[in-house]
Amino acid sequence: MSAYHLPGNPPVPLVLRRSARAKRISLRISALDGRVTLTLPSRVPAREALDFAAEKEDWIRAHLARHPEVVEVGPGTILPVEGQQRQVVAGGKRGVRLEPEAVVVGGDNPARSIERYLKELARDRLAAASDHYAAQVGRSYGKLSLRDTRSRWGSCSSAGTLMYSWRLILAPSEVLSYVAAHEVAHLVEMNHSADFWAVVAQLYGDSAAPRQWLRSEGAGLHRYRFG
Known part of the structure; x- marks a missing residue:
């Protein structure tokens, strides 16, 4: 290529x-x-x-x-984390600290530090949601992996492996929860039949709002570049 x-x-x-x-x-x-x-x-x-x-x-x-403008993440950037708009602020110490209205970051490469932090936070949130929903249906999954996927927000393999886009951590928490419920439902129904959507409803409830959010706003999560 x-x-x-x-x-x-x-x-x-x-x-x-x-x-x-x-x-x-x-x-x-x-x-x-x-x-x-x-x-x-x-x-x-x-x-x-x-x-x-x-x-x-x-x-x-x-x-x-017509496509969302690319945003290079760095000090001054307004970045959504769990759906909350926060300004990236340079801090004196290495590492990343999440505040209600700010992402405080130190070190020589703030964009990469924020990306690593967001991936770790995404793994924590998605693992907790997946564990919660898997317990509800009495199923277990093999492992959980994160990628920066372009064509889907998550997937569930026939072996029970769950894969998610780490960029879901930028979306509102209810959207992340819905995607986790959707993929865990595939542990029960490996299709998109009426029975599958019944499992999703059992786990999450009415999913119309988060599904619409992903259709209308999801592409914008890929506008953020981390160096």
């Missing part, structure tokens, strides 16, 4: 991806983070894909203009 740019102001990063199964050049813009990916057949020159992107430049830029 190689990285290129569409010239202009500003230049647009492009990712070229070769695929033996591709029959023609295709263009995709991620709804989550605005990444522009060109997929092209194995033998097609990269120049052809870049020319294709140039032909679509107006469409690409119009689409990106």
Whole structure:
């Protein structure tokens, strides 16, 4: 996979991806983070894909203009943690401290320190929620892992492994709880049938609000970059 740019102001990063199964050049813009990916057949020159992107430049830029602006996290940034907007403030000591209206961080690389802290906090919150819901259905899961996934907020494997996006810690706590209930429900029903949604309702209650929040606001959680 190689990285290129569409010239202009500003230049647009492009990712070229070769695929033996591709029959023609295709263009995709991620709804989550605005990444522009060109997929092209194995033998097609990269120049052809870049020319294709140039032909679509107006469409690409119009689409990106509607996408949430990227936020580089650092002192002064307003960052949501558990749905609460908090300002990143430089502190004298190393480490991260969460306050009602601030994220206080010290050290030479505040963005990375905050990212590590948020991942640890996400693991604690998601493990507690998963344990709570698993106990309610009388099932156990194999292990819990965190990733920075672009296509889903969580998953449950047939072996009972739970995977979550660590960025859920940026969402309101009820949204994180809903995703945990959703994935734990898959320990009982490995599908999205009426029986599955009945388990979700048993665990969480009415999930309409958090599901709508993820549809309308979820993509914005990927706008925050940590260096």
